[in-house]
Amino acid sequence: xAYIPENxxxxxxxxxxxxxxxxxxxxxLKYEKNTLISFLNQxxxxxxxxxxxxxxxxxxxxxxxxxAIALAKNASVLLLDEPASGLDPSxxxxxxSLLKKLAANGTTILMASHDLFRVRETAxxxxxxxxxxxxxxxxxxxxxxxxxxxxxxxxxxx
Amino acid sequence: MYNIIQNExxxxxxxxxxxxxxxxxxxxxxxxxxxxxxxxxxxxDKKQLAKEQIRHQWENIGDYNPHSAAHYGTYTFxxxxxxxxxxxxxNNTVGTVLQLEGHRQNEIIHSPDSQSLMQSRFGxxxxxxxxxxxxxxxxxxxxxxxxxxxxxxxxxxxxxxQGVSTRKLLFSKTISYWLIGIVLLILSLGIQFLLFSNNxxxxxxxxxxxxxxxxxxxxxxxxxxxxxxSAALKNNTAALTSMLALxxxxxxxxxxxxxxxxxxxxxxPSRQAFSAAMQEDRSKGIDGHNPLSEQEEKLxxxxxxxxxxxxxxxxxxxxxxxxxxxxxDFGAKVxxxxxxxxxATLLKQKKTFQRSGLINPFxxxxxxSMGLAGTDNWHHTHFQQxxxxxRRVFIKTLNDHHAYGGSxxxxxxxxxxxxxxxxxxxxxxxxxxxxxxxxxxxxxxxFMGLWFFGSFLLLLIGNPKNTHL
Numbered sequence: 001x002a003y004i005p006e007n008x009x010x011x012x013x014x015x016x017x018x019x020x021x022x023x024x025x026x027x028x029l030k031y032e033k034n035t036l037i038s039f040l041n042q043x044x045x046x047x048x049x050x051x052x053x054x055x056x057x058x059x060x061x062x063x064x065x066x067x068a069i070a071l072a073k074n075a076s077v078l079l080l081d082e083p084a085s086g087l088d089p090s091x092x093x094x095x096x097s098l099l100k101k102l103a104a105n106g107t108t109i110l111m112a113s114h115d116l117f118r119v120r121e122t123a124x125x126x127x128x129x130x131x132x133x134x135x136x137x138x139x140x141x142x143x144x145x146x147x148x149x150x151x152x153x154x155x156x157x158x
Numbered sequence: 159m160y161n162i163i164q165n166e167x168x169x170x171x172x173x174x175x176x177x178x179x180x181x182x183x184x185x186x187x188x189x190x191x192x193x194x195x196x197x198x199x200x201x202x203d204k205k206q207l208a209k210e211q212i213r214h215q216w217e218n219i220g221d222y223n224p225h226s227a228a229h230y231g232t233y234t235f236x237x238x239x240x241x242x243x244x245x246x247x248x249n250n251t252v253g254t255v256l257q258l259e260g261h262r263q264n265e266i267i268h269s270p271d272s273q274s275l276m277q278s279r280f281g282x283x284x285x286x287x288x289x290x291x292x293x294x295x296x297x298x299x300x301x302x303x304x305x306x307x308x309x310x311x312x313x314x315x316x317x318x319x320q321g322v323s324t325r326k327l328l329f330s331k332t333i334s335y336w337l338i339g340i341v342l343l344i345l346s347l348g349i350q351f352l353l354f355s356n357n358x359x360x361x362x363x364x365x366x367x368x369x370x371x372x373x374x375x376x377x378x379x380x381x382x383x384x385x386x387x388s389a390a391l392k393n394n395t396a397a398l399t400s401m402l403a404l405x406x407x408x409x410x411x412x413x414x415x416x417x418x419x420x421x422x423x424x425x426x427p428s429r430q431a432f433s434a435a436m437q438e439d440r441s442k443g444i445d446g447h448n449p450l451s452e453q454e455e456k457l458x459x460x461x462x463x464x465x466x467x468x469x470x471x472x473x474x475x476x477x478x479x480x481x482x483x484x485x486x487d488f489g490a491k492v493x494x495x496x497x498x499x500x501x502a503t504l505l506k507q508k509k510t511f512q513r514s515g516l517i518n519p520f521x522x523x524x525x526x527s528m529g530l531a532g533t534d535n536w537h538h539t540h541f542q543q544x545x546x547x548x549r550r551v552f553i554k555t556l557n558d559h560h561a562y563g564g565s566x567x568x569x570x571x572x573x574x575x576x577x578x579x580x581x582x583x584x585x586x587x588x589x590x591x592x593x594x595x596x597x598x599x600x601x602x603x604x605f606m607g608l609w610f611f612g613s614f615l616l617l618l619i620g621n622p623k624n625t626h627l
Contacts, residue, residue, distance in 0.1 A: 002319065003315070003319050005312065005315055005316070007312060008316075009311045009312035009313045009316065010313070010316075011165070011169055011313070013168075013169055013172030013173070014165075014168060014169065014172075018168070022161065022165045023316065023320050024320075025161040026161055026162070026317065026320035026321060026322050027320040027321050028321070066316075069316070069320075073320075
């Protein structure tokens, strides 16, 4: 199982590859540099950024490293906590296609988010939580983003 | 664990401020060690030269009256080794040269502190000062944020997710900084030892290894406490402040406090009172140059009886020599009594000091460092006693020759020949081997061991707040 917090914190003085390498080693995983690069590539981190210090990364780039760490762990379940908050629209879109790709490869993904549009785009199934209780479960394909919003607002009003 | 340590160093390398600090201290340490050794070597050479010169003079004294030779006396030197260059302990205060002569037991002369204001105010910068004060401070600076920064920057979750345990984290962080201390320790001791390779006996190596061991233990205590506080206190600043406070408490405040306390509980006589008391006891005995004392009359009567003669002029021997030896014997008793009491008090002071190691491992470190370097009070007393033992034999040889060498009573112009003087053995002080000295430092070793064990246990079973998510 792997977990991606809202804000992925890495070692700012180390590069993306070095961070990935270190966190893999902590989990007793030893990868060749090429493999590490391919994990980062899969997560869509530009190659020229991979060997630069994480201190200069955007939030989305750090998140990609975070997902690469999860990927490298070969996690079958991935938990994401508000991954889209603070991402620009293109980074957010990249994230959702990356998650879809992972899901297609058989990874179970549970993602908490307030971005209803993104949720509708990414998810297969949607659950609405209110005060810690699951109040509604939906099939993503069965609703439009607008419908989803009104259902959501309806629950929150009560 | 290895990965965390490696990563800790990798992160450290990017911290330019700490790296430059580390470099400065390494250079400082190397320079101090180098000059310390040079200084010690020159002092060793000077002592050797002086020793040879004194012996040379002695062996060329020619025909000379033995009692004049006793006044002429000789000098003896506390040895200089690689270890005295490392930690010169109390040597600057008590000095290292002792004049041995007839009639009196001299105290050490020409201590460096008594001759230079610079010296007495600031002491000399020996590697021990850096190893005891500066490196622990450096380790605190390196380690105070080690765990709290992981927490504050939010990496702790990720670390745990990757399978790192609290215990592993605490131990790895401690070890990574401890090893830096060890490297600096090896650097300093290595320079010391390599530059001084000419006098590396087995005992010196044993002492050096023990010095290494106890500094290593102390650094472990400092690192583990800093890492633990970094994991237990609210933030970086709290950990840094508390460790700095502890450093001041250990290295400066407590030793002063305990020092004042020991002086209060086991007071030493003032120099004046001590000399006066000794003088008084001494005056009750035979004075070698004052022939009218009562004790001398008794001695005379008994000797006349032994030789069955009427007056000292009829004695086949020189009575003056006997009187002087009787005076020496009495003086020795007085010395034993007064210095025995003084040494006993000093030992009590030392013990009280050592006991404070229970709350202050720095004191144990300092005591062990000086003790193992052979520059503490115990070694000084040993030197003083050995020198006095030699002085007694030396003067007795001269007095006996004065008495039985063939001269008559009252003949102060009689001379002994060179052959006799050559037969008087020279004194070569040997520092006792460490096995003999170790019992003196048992308290220090036990407390140091306890502190090490305690700090190890703290990391093993401690559950500091910051390691909770």
